[in-house]
Amino acid sequence: RGNKITTIMLRNFRNGLRCRKSIGYRGLSHIPKLHISSEVEEAVKYNKPVVSLESTIITHGLPYPENIAMAKRVEEVVRSYGAVPATVAFIDGKPTVGLTEKEIEYLADANGESRVKISRRDIPLVMSLNQTGGTTIAATMILSKLANISVFATGGLGGVHRHGEVTMDVSADLDELSKTPVAVVCSGPKSILDVQRTMEYLETKGVPVMTYDDGDFKDGPINIPGFYTRDSGVPSPYTINSILTAAKVIESGKSLDLENGFLFCIPPPVAIALPSDFINEVIKEAQHAAQALNITGKAVTPFMLDFINTKTKGESVSCNVSFVLHNAGIASQIAKELSVLRG
Ligand code: PSU
Numbered sequence: 001r002g003n004k005i006t007t008i009m010l011r012n013f014r015n016g017l018r019c020r021k022s023i024g025y026r027g028l029s030h031i032p033k034l035h036i037s038s039e040v041e042e043a044v045k046y047n048k049p050v051v052s053l054e055s056t057i058i059t060h061g062l063p064y065p066e067n068i069a070m071a072k073r074v075e076e077v078v079r080s081y082g083a084v085p086a087t088v089a090f091i092d093g094k095p096t097v098g099l100t101e102k103e104i105e106y107l108a109d110a111n112g113e114s115r116v117k118i119s120r121r122d123i124p125l126v127m128s129l130n131q132t133g134g135t136t137i138a139a140t141m142i143l144s145k146l147a148n149i150s151v152f153a154t155g156g157l158g159g160v161h162r163h164g165e166v167t168m169d170v171s172a173d174l175d176e177l178s179k180t181p182v183a184v185v186c187s188g189p190k191s192i193l194d195v196q197r198t199m200e201y202l203e204t205k206g207v208p209v210m211t212y213d214d215g216d217f218k219d220g221p222i223n224i225p226g227f228y229t230r231d232s233g234v235p236s237p238y239t240i241n242s243i244l245t246a247a248k249v250i251e252s253g254k255s256l257d258l259e260n261g262f263l264f265c266i267p268p269p270v271a272i273a274l275p276s277d278f279i280n281e282v283i284k285e286a287q288h289a290a291q292a293l294n295i296t297g298k299a300v301t302p303f304m305l306d307f308i309n310t311k312t313k314g315e316s317v318s319c320n321v322s323f324v325l326h327n328a329g330i331a332s333q334i335a336k337e338l339s340v341l342r343g
Pocket residue numbers: 054056057060061062119135136137138155156157158159170171172173190297298299301305
């Protein structure tokens with residue numbers, strides 16, 4: 001009897017070994033690898049200007065079909081400036097830098113399938129489960145860095161939410177800016193957030209925040225834009241008035257291997273900015289609705305944006321699209337200036 005048990009134990013032990021070996025081998029070969037499109041890879045290799053673009057705005061920030069139109073137009077804008085666009089996302093688990101048009105359509109038109117909102121913490125799960133989704137600013141910065149892309153354009157930054165000192169809802173975008181050397185060109189944190197605390201947090205984390213002076217500000221100190229509006233009421237730590245300065249800031253950080261990113265806030269052009277009183281009222285309503293419905297965590301921003309879109313009868317969405325296109329133009333110019341500096 002003893003012998004029989006020993007034989008069984010031995011067999012189980014051998015099976016276990018075999019099993020573990022095969023799981024290890026198959027497991028590794030099934031982990032999706034980083035994919036960089038050949039166009040983007042070439043451009044980076046030969047120091048041509050490249051601008052990366054996020055995709056949570058496609059999957060969760062804008063409604064269909066405006067999302068798909070925006071995703072294509074923003075790439076055209078980047079190209080019109082002579083830079084190469086690199087839209088970033090996870091496609092069936094694969095981290096992808098430089099989506100094809102088909103991939104953009106697949107991402108934007110979910111057709112009832114779920115699309116994940118992917119920030120830093122979500123990445124390993126999305127890869128292991130072969131999920132498809134849009135990358136937040138944080139996740140887009142991570143993949144941009146892996147692809148050696150220095151400049152990234154988008155609409156609104158995540159930040160410290162209102163009452164964040166109680167809820168601790170602070171976007172992972174802010175921590176990413178402290179540890180990943182990519183320049184984010186955006187319209188500032190949306191005024192659905194606590195802009196003052198967002199700035200405090202970024203200061204603590206060592207992130208340079210600069211507002212671009214487009215020449216249309218009245219006299220006086222320049223404030224951070226409030227995304228929909230030119231003025232959030234919160235002072236901007238720095239103001240820059242040239243593309244060259246922006247490029248020099250990025251290169252200065254790189255020359256000392258500072259690991260942090262950079263935040264360039266581009267005020268919305270005067271002609272398309274929304275009046276503060278109007279939008280602030282809508283934001284307050286959106287916030288009350290979110291609280292009443294107990295919306296928390298990563299669902300907060302998409303909920304608020306959707307609510308604001310309905311309340312403004314689509315005006316917030318068309319503003320959002322215009323700002324992204326405008327920011328992409330400025331980011332492309334910064335990327336071009338960087339190529340010259342590095343040339
Ligand atoms: N703010 C917007 N539109 C957006 C986002 C933020 O006005 O689409 C997206 C961006 O991708 C940003 C992310 O990185 O939401 C932040 O989400 P969270 O607060 O859950 O980190």
